[in-house]
Amino acid sequence: MGKVAIVTGGTRGIGEAVSVALKDLGMTVAATYAGNEEKAKAFSDRTGIAAYKWDVGDYDACQQGCAKVAEELGPVDVLVNNAGITRDGVLAKMSFDDWNEVMRVNLGGCFNMAKACFPSMRERGWGRIVNIGSINGQGGQYGQVNYAAAKSGIHGFTKALAQEGAKAGITVNALAPGYIDTDMVAAVPEPVLEKIVAKIPVGRLGHAEEIARGVAFLCSDEAGFVTGSTMSINGGQHMY
Secondary structure, three states: OOOEEEEOOOOOHHHHHHHHHHHHOOOEEEEEEOOOHHHHHHHHHHHOOEEEEOOOOOHHHHHHHHHHHHHHHOOOOEEEEOOOOOOOEOHHHOOHHHHHHHHHHHHHHHHHHHHHHHHHHHHHOOEEEEEEOOHHHHHOOOOEHHHHHHHHHHHHHHHHHHHHHHHHOEEEEEEEEOOEOOHHHHOOOHHHHHHHHHOOOOOOOEOHHHHHHHHHHHOOHHHOOOOOOEEEEOOOOOOO
């Protein structure tokens, strides 16, 4: 029987590419989304992947949503924490709500989903958790103290949880994308985007499928000796 995977924010952008890549590995995939039902339906019609609606920043919604997936598709073997939002602005102009909402969804969502899925993985002695961080969580970014802090927190969360999961057969890794040609990046003003691309040594934006291939490896049996690591896929923009 194939493995069951949940990909949060899995119906658009990087999440969609990850959902499709895991399906291509033979997994049964549940893709979560928060709001756009029309696009989620189009995604399911296009890919044949089931879409489930809940807010990953809501602890109870994650417990209930993951229980529903387990009931309908089977116990969850793979969790990809991809869902994220931005509320950009310099600190002087950033409201508490802008700060709190990004932390609630981007970092809190990782905690909420792991709490819902980790115990079952531990009982069955196998699991894969991949948390999507960011180049801006590694190097920071002007006007993104909330986003950078949340993504940086994901990297620390990954290392700590990896230590808890290792003896139970659960690997926990992060993947830090650079600038990828998604709707989120497309919203960046053209002059700003040109400056960003100029700083990428390979001279282009990344593609969602390139991130998905990295996630697929980390979710595979072949990655059993990889845990607590961060895979950076950023065209050489940030090296350390």
